[in-house]
Amino acid sequence: MKLKALLSVFVGSLVMFAVQAQDMSNEDISKRIKPVGSVHIAGAQAESAAAAGPRSGEDIYNVSCAACHSVGVLGAPKFQVAADWNPRIEEKGFDTVWQNAIDGIGGMPPKGTCGSCSDDDIKAAIEHMIEGI
The missing domain is CATH 1.10.760.10 (Cytochrome c-like domain)
Structure with missing residues (x-):
């Protein structure tokens, strides 16, 4: 019985998520999945530094x-x-x-x-x- 209840909650969550995703604009989705940070590799220079000139x-x-x-x-x-x-x-x-x-x-x-x-x-x-x- 517990397995049925757990499966029911899982399926319900998926359906709810799918409904929410349909209501989101592309902009909302982009904001939601944007990176939360960036990586800096020691010794590597930023592109802006290279673009600063010779x-x-x-x-x-x-x-x-x-x-x-x-x-x-x-x-x-x-x-x-x-x-x-x-x-x-x-x-x-x-x-x-x-x-x-x-x-x-x-x-x-x-x-x-x-x-x-x-x-x-x-x-x-x-x-x-x-x-x-």
Whole structure:
């Protein structure tokens, strides 16, 4: 008997819900099912930041590259350390180093942690890291 009563309540709830849904406008339904929050991924930049205009190599380095390149994580060439950068540039050439940064190399994922960076942004960041060496 309890099962019949429970089933009756369940079916009644479904019918009531269906009737309510028919009375709702599309706008009401959109409001009802809209997300209650958003997700921020550390290291990722908001679209509005990317739309704010061109970024300098220094800005890109500070936001997306410094965490690894300031201390040489997993063998990353350190910021403005000629001994780290010169062998790479002399042996492979700047364009290969740049392409490796775009595609990813060793422990570095493609474009490092700057998913919103263009290829030219990556080039500017590398140029900043080797400036003066």
